[in-house]
Amino acid sequence: MEIDIPPRDGQFAMPENYLHIWPRHKFVIIASPNQDKSFNATLILPMSIFNSLSKSEEISQFFQQYFPDFLSFVGSDDIIKTFLSSKPHSLITIKCSTYVSSTGDMLLMGDAAHSMAPFYAQGMNAAFEDCLVLFETLKQTNFDIQKAFIAYK
Structure with a gap:
């Protein structure tokens, strides 16, 4: 699943010369920079976890538990909106x-x-x-x- 990290004050939200990785035991987020100073972040989870997160509260709790540092770049509301409006790909x-x-x-x-x-x-x-x-x-x-x-x- 793709999650956009918008620019902050017209600048990259993170250092732009790196691939940013948030590894966790069974899942990971990988973010790469774009020319418009945003980042494309890819969330990779087992399909069973994607399927278990169907409500806003569950999604917010999952990210607060496993990716609180990532939330500071996107925000809970944007992640919930993206999560509920997108389908994961195998x-x-x-x-x-x-x-x-x-x-x-x-x-x-x-x-x-x-x-x-x-x-x-x-x-x-x-x-x-x-x-x-x-x-x-x-x-x-x-x-x-x-x-x-x-x-x-």
């Missing part, structure tokens, strides 16, 4: 069964082959791992791309 992971084309001259790797939910840079980590494995495979095949792609598969 995070998914996609894995391809085949990464190499049938002709052996094209290879999918990184997010093209296995997209992941945006936690702890796992998509980037998987892409780096793909590059490392492919490079090792290329070395083992004397940099014969078709042989390396088939072996990589």
Whole structure:
């Protein structure tokens, strides 16, 4: 779910050169800056928690309990309004069964082959791992791309 953090007095409400993260045990808020000096904050919760928060009082209590520091940037009324007027979206992971084309001259790797939910840079980590494995495979095949792609598969 997306929550807007508006500018304060025409300026960023927080330092703009950072990704701001409010990690909690089973959920997190991640905020990134925009050119208009606002921030887009993404609330990531298990769907069961989203579904359990259907009343204004429950939403306010949840944020006061788990994200009181975040509330200082948005305010309870705005969070409640956003929460009640938005639907959460599921995070998914996609894995391809085949990464190499049938002709052996094209290879999918990184997010093209296995997209992941945006936690702890796992998509980037998987892409780096793909590059490392492919490079090792290329070395083992004397940099014969078709042989390396088939072996990589």
